Amino acid sequence: MVTSPVERIRNTLLKTKIMSAEAAAALIPTGANVGMSGFTGAGYPKQLPAALAKRMKHAHATGEDFRIGLWTGASTAPELDGVLAEAHGISMRLPYQSDPTVRKQINAGEMQYTDLHLSHVAQLVWFGFLGNLDIAVVEVAGILPDGRLIPSSSVGNNKTWIDQADKIILEVNSMQNMGLEGMHDIYYGTQLPPDRQPIPLVRASGRIGEAYLRCDLSKVIAVVQTNQPDRNTPFAEPDETSQRIASHVIDFLGKEVKAGRLPADLLPLQSGVGNIANAVLAGLNHGPFEKMTAYTEVLQDGMLDMLRSGKLTSASATALSFSPAALKEFNDNIDFYSKRIVLRPQEISNHPEVVRRLGVIAMNAMIEADIYGNVNSTHIKGTSIMNGIGGSGDFARNAFLSFFVTPSTAKNGAISCIVPMVSHVDHTEHDVQILVTEQGLADLRGLSPKQRARLIIEKCAHPDYRPALTEYYERALRESPGQHTPHLMHEALTWQETALRVMETTA
Missing domain, CATH: 3.40.1080.10 (Glutaconate Coenzyme A-transferase)
Incomplete structure (x- = not known):
C-alpha cells in the first residue's frame, strides 16, 4: 500500500x-x-x-x-x-x-x-x-x-x-x-x-x-x-558447503530432542544474518520439527518461508531484512504476517535476561575459531575490522544452545578457519558450546580445553589442515606438559601471518 x-x-x-x-x-x-x-x-x-x-x-x-x-x-x-x-x-x-x-x-x-x-x-x-x-x-x-x-x-x-x-x-x-x-x-x-x-x-x-x-x-x-524502499540484496541460493553445515545443525537438534534435552518443537530460534543462516532455516523448513518459534534480531527470507509454510508459528525481531522477492511476498500478504510477527526495540530483542529466560537456540557466523573454542567474529587477522560483533554476543553467552558456524576454509582453501589461536577474541571458550563447519560438528559442552582441542580438530578442521593442527597440538603438549591450555606461544599466531600473505597476493 x-x-x-x-x-x-x-x-x-x-x-x-x-x-x-x-x-x-x-x-x-x-x-x-x-x-x-x-x-x-x-x-x-x-x-x-x-x-x-x-x-x-x-x-x-x-x-x-x-x-x-x-x-x-x-x-x-x-x-x-x-x-x-x-x-x-x-x-x-x-x-x-x-x-x-x-x-x-x-x-x-x-x-x-x-x-x-x-x-x-x-x-x-x-x-x-x-x-x-x-x-x-x-x-x-x-x-x-x-x-x-x-x-x-x-x-x-x-x-x-x-x-x-x-x-x-x-x-x-x-x-x-x-x-x-x-x-x-x-x-x-x-x-x-x-x-x-x-x-x-x-x-x-x-x-x-x-x-x-x-x-x-x-x-x-x-x-x-x-517514498523510497529499503535496500537489501538477494540472498544466494545455499551452496553445498552451507547445506552441509545446515545438515549437521539439524541432525544435532534431532538428537537433542531424542535425548530429552529439547522439546519436540525446539526452543525459540535465533539466527544471524547471511547465506549460511538462511541455509539452516531452509533445512529446518523441510525438517521434522513443527510449531517452532523465533526470538531473534533480524527476520530474514528463511524465517518468512517458515512462517508461510506453518513450520514457524511466530517470530519476534527488531528488523525485517528481506530480499526484494521476499519483501514483495511480505507486502502482498501483510495481513497474514502481521498476526505472526512482533518487532521490538533491540534492547529487548537482544536482552540477556529475556534470551536466557526463553532458552533461545542461537546460531551465529564466525570468521575463525581456535582449537580451544575461542571465536573471532569481527577481525581479519587480528587487526582489520570486518563488520562488528552485532548481537552474537548477546545471544551466545545467554542461549540455551550456542552454535557458531563457518566454512572450514577461506580464499578457495588457502586459509584454514580453524587455527591454533584466534587473532582476535570476541567470544571466549566459555560462551561457545557448539562449533560447526561443513566437515562436522563439535559438541564442546562440559569438555576441558584438551578434550575440546582434539574434538575440534577431528570434527571441524578441513582434512588439508588437520595434520598440521594435530602436530601443533601434540608439540604443545610435549613442550608445556601439565598446562591447562597447551600453546606454543612463539608460533601460535604464525597461521595468521601465512593468511596475511595469501590475502595480499589475492587482493
Missing part, C-alpha cells in the same frame, strides 16, 4: 514542520552526535543523509572539517552509511557497520569506530557513557493525530534516540506498508539502576508494550517526506 507522505502526517503541529531534506540537513551542526534509525538495511532514513553528505562535501571544499558522530541500531545501507562515508563526514561510528567505504576508512585510521554489543547501546546512552545525543533522525511509516509515531520496518534504538536526543528530525516514508501499524511492541518499562524491574516477557510471541513510539513534539525540528 502506497500513500503520499503528507497523508501520513496527521498531526497538525508536525505538518508545519515539513521541509525539504536539504533544509533539514542544514539544521545539523558539525560535531553533533546523530542517532539515525536503521537496522540491517531496514528502516533507515533515505533522503536526509544524501542532503547532509552534499552539505559536508561543500564544507570540505571550503576548508571546513564537517563531520558527525553517527549512531544507529546496526548496519544500514549505501544511502546512509555509504554517502556519509564517501563525503568523509563520519568522525565516530557505532555500534555496528557493514559498509565497504566505512570499513575502509576505519581500517585506514580515518574514522573512529566503537564496536558494541547491540543490547548494550541503549543503556549506555541512558547511562550517559557515550556523550550527549544531539539529534535523532528517525524513519517512520506515519504520524498519528496525537503525535505518536508508527514505526517503520525496523525499531532498533529508535525509542532511545527519540527519548534521549535534544532535537528530532522525522522522515516519513510512504513506501513503507501501512500494514506495519500494530506489528510493533515498544516497551517503556525499562529503568536505570537501582530501580530496574524484571522484563515481563515470558514467551517469544508475547507483547508487553505499545504499538507506537512516543515523541515529545516540542523536540521535533523537521519532518521530511520520502
Whole structure:
C-alpha cells in the first residue's frame, strides 16, 4: 500500500514542520552526535543523509572539517552509511557497520569506530557513557493525530534516540506498508539502576508494550517526506558447503530432542544474518520439527518461508531484512504476517535476561575459531575490522544452545578457519558450546580445553589442515606438559601471518 507522505502526517503541529531534506540537513551542526534509525538495511532514513553528505562535501571544499558522530541500531545501507562515508563526514561510528567505504576508512585510521554489543547501546546512552545525543533522525511509516509515531520496518534504538536526543528530525516514508501499524511492541518499562524491574516477557510471541513510539513534539525540528524502499540484496541460493553445515545443525537438534534435552518443537530460534543462516532455516523448513518459534534480531527470507509454510508459528525481531522477492511476498500478504510477527526495540530483542529466560537456540557466523573454542567474529587477522560483533554476543553467552558456524576454509582453501589461536577474541571458550563447519560438528559442552582441542580438530578442521593442527597440538603438549591450555606461544599466531600473505597476493 502506497500513500503520499503528507497523508501520513496527521498531526497538525508536525505538518508545519515539513521541509525539504536539504533544509533539514542544514539544521545539523558539525560535531553533533546523530542517532539515525536503521537496522540491517531496514528502516533507515533515505533522503536526509544524501542532503547532509552534499552539505559536508561543500564544507570540505571550503576548508571546513564537517563531520558527525553517527549512531544507529546496526548496519544500514549505501544511502546512509555509504554517502556519509564517501563525503568523509563520519568522525565516530557505532555500534555496528557493514559498509565497504566505512570499513575502509576505519581500517585506514580515518574514522573512529566503537564496536558494541547491540543490547548494550541503549543503556549506555541512558547511562550517559557515550556523550550527549544531539539529534535523532528517525524513519517512520506515519504520524498519528496525537503525535505518536508508527514505526517503520525496523525499531532498533529508535525509542532511545527519540527519548534521549535534544532535537528530532522525522522522515516519513510512504513506501513503507501501512500494514506495519500494530506489528510493533515498544516497551517503556525499562529503568536505570537501582530501580530496574524484571522484563515481563515470558514467551517469544508475547507483547508487553505499545504499538507506537512516543515523541515529545516540542523536540521535533523537521519532518521530511520520502517514498523510497529499503535496500537489501538477494540472498544466494545455499551452496553445498552451507547445506552441509545446515545438515549437521539439524541432525544435532534431532538428537537433542531424542535425548530429552529439547522439546519436540525446539526452543525459540535465533539466527544471524547471511547465506549460511538462511541455509539452516531452509533445512529446518523441510525438517521434522513443527510449531517452532523465533526470538531473534533480524527476520530474514528463511524465517518468512517458515512462517508461510506453518513450520514457524511466530517470530519476534527488531528488523525485517528481506530480499526484494521476499519483501514483495511480505507486502502482498501483510495481513497474514502481521498476526505472526512482533518487532521490538533491540534492547529487548537482544536482552540477556529475556534470551536466557526463553532458552533461545542461537546460531551465529564466525570468521575463525581456535582449537580451544575461542571465536573471532569481527577481525581479519587480528587487526582489520570486518563488520562488528552485532548481537552474537548477546545471544551466545545467554542461549540455551550456542552454535557458531563457518566454512572450514577461506580464499578457495588457502586459509584454514580453524587455527591454533584466534587473532582476535570476541567470544571466549566459555560462551561457545557448539562449533560447526561443513566437515562436522563439535559438541564442546562440559569438555576441558584438551578434550575440546582434539574434538575440534577431528570434527571441524578441513582434512588439508588437520595434520598440521594435530602436530601443533601434540608439540604443545610435549613442550608445556601439565598446562591447562597447551600453546606454543612463539608460533601460535604464525597461521595468521601465512593468511596475511595469501590475502595480499589475492587482493
